[in-house]
Amino acid sequence: MASSGSQLPEQIDENFLLCGICCERYKNPKILPCLHSFCEPCLGKLADEMGAITCPVCRRVHELTDDGVAGIQVNIFLNDLIALFEEQKSVNTSKKCDGCEQGDVIKHCTVCSFDFCSICATTHGKLPATKSHRLLRFDEYMAAKSADPSSVQPPVYCSTHLDYPVEFYCDTCNMAICLKCTALDHPLTKHQYRCVKDAAKEFTKNLHVVIDKVKVKETEANNSKLKVQQIFESLQKCFQREEESLRKHIRQTIDEITRLIQENGNKLLTELKGEYEKRKVNLTAQLKELDIGENDLTSTREYVEKLVHYGNASQLMSAKRRVDHQTEELLKVQTQVEPVEDDYMEFQQCDDFCRGKSLGTIKFIPTVYKVESVTPTVRVGEDITCTIRSANESSLNKEEVSRSVKVEAVMKTPDGNTEKVEVKDNENGTMTLKTRVEVEGEHELSVTVCKKPVEGSPVNIKVIAKKGLMCKFGRKVQGSVSLITYGV
Missing domain, CATH: 1.20.5 (Single alpha-helices involved in coiled-coils or other helix-helix interfaces)
Structure with a gap:
């Protein structure tokens, strides 16, 4: 990862160090199995109740362990780059020793990633726990970081043995391990491992x-x-x-x-x-x-x-x-005259203009109806049926003939009462009138169309008694008459 010191901060800030969710600098970045990284707090907000996370970038669903978001692998690479970026940003600012926080920085520990003054650096190199650490003059460290940042990055420590750096790679378990792991968890008799640098070179x-x-x-x-x-x-x-x-x-x-x-x-x-x-x-x-x-x-x-x-x-x-x-x-003047013109004119609309290419027709001659057939004689309790037909049917098309007109029919009974008669439009130019009579005698059926009597109206209909014959036959029995009634 060689790069010039003047270009490194811009490249890192642009390509790697912004979280895709909050669009801010990574805070403890975690890497998902799909290799997309996000801040740990941001991933915590994405975790659903089923213990899974849907990647905002590729929409893949990743199951979480019992540890939840904390169990997701930390992106060490991004963390080191963030630290490198922060150091690069502070090159031109005066730095104080990370140990005493007073003396000027002259050396840098590549293991601890701390900057020390001369006194603290001497002490750091003499302590048993840190005397093996690599100390570079600060100018050497900055030059190496500009030429090859990976050469001066701090070591990665074992996730199991936190005080031991990663030195080996177990091919059997496909994971980086420390020296203590080789003795305890990855014995040579059962596992194959090699130096982490050799494995990294091959990888x-x-x-x-x-x-x-x-x-x-x-x-x-x-x-x-x-x-x-x-x-x-x-x-x-x-x-x-x-x-x-x-x-x-x-x-x-x-x-x-x-x-x-x-x-x-x-x-x-x-x-x-x-x-x-x-x-x-x-x-x-x-x-x-x-x-x-x-x-x-x-x-x-x-x-x-x-x-x-x-x-x-x-x-x-x-x-x-x-x-x-x-x-x-x-x-001699004729005073009883009918109007020379009638008031009938009717616009009959067409519901489908696109088919007929017309809004409809205007009818000036009303449909003239006449009585076609009627039952002249019926019995009490039977139906009187009368049919009227349009007299000018030949001059009208079926659609016009079947149009509903205002037909009214009343029946005048012998006692002077009037009853309304049912009218049914047969939609073929004819109409049927039907009513049931319950009184004997002469009945008068009047039919009007548009309040004008139709031809043949009114019609006189005779209603006779119900069907049957009553006969009486008698004989004398000891001075009296015995009557026997037979009904037919």
Whole structure:
């Protein structure tokens, strides 16, 4: 891990020393099996109730031991880099001895990672527990750290025997061990181990091979990502293009349908208004004619009444000729007339404009119904059935014929009461009227459509007694008559 002293802090801070969860400097970094590292406090927040952690980077789920987050392996490499970074940051600041905290630093212990003044360094080198430690002049230490930081990093201590540094690597257990481990936990008779430096040299060589293979896979993944990105961008452009095309077509179709609806609507409105204006002219003329006739009759009547009431014999007879002529002419005037036009006009809408290309039709001639069949005679307790059919069915299509019209039917009984009759639309141009009678005698069925009597209405129907014959036969028995009744 050789690097220049001027570039090391920036490289470390940028690539390694920020936690991906809190985005701050690592605090006791822990490394997951997927090789992603996070602060221990951050991992504690990720642990779920089932004792597992989902990696925020690769989303892999890692089961925890009974120790929880504390049982996750500490990333010693990151810890040492953080310490190295902090030292590099404080190069240009004056440092005091880590032992006495007073003297100027002149030496550095690579085992303890402490900086000492001359007195403390001498004492540190004489103590039995630390006299084997490697002490370098501080300038030598800084030069070595800039040239090869790994050469001056502190040793890694055994996780089992905390006071013993790691010196061997057990190939049998696939773990780094200390000297005490070789005697207690990893005996030579059962385990194969070697110097940790030799194992690291071989592992480094293998890592270079792995790195080359990973680089190939990384390049392949990057190329695949570029292809997917190209397809994604192409898909996005295609979507935007086709979406705009579709929206444009929708707008055009809406405009076209709106234009067709407007044209058809204006045509129907013109047709409706034209018929209205024509009928209005005819009815207005008829009203004017009737108004003139009514005024003539009223004025003549008022004149004659005053003449009779106030005039003398001479005045009456002088006006006789003129009055006779006027009254004779007025009495010839037809005063009982029907409107020259009817008030029926109906817009029958079409529910599917796209299929029929029309909002509907305007009907000016009402459907004329006539009585088609009726039972002339029924018995008490039976149903009277009557069928009416549209008389102008041939001029109407089935859809128009089947349209519901306001048909009303009432039955007048012999006692003068009226009963409403059920009307059923058969949706084929006919309607069936049915009611049950309970009274003997002549009944009158009246049927109206739009409050106008249909052709053949009213219909007289005779209701007779229930089916059966009562006969009485008699014989004398000792001066009396015995009656025997037989019913058929």
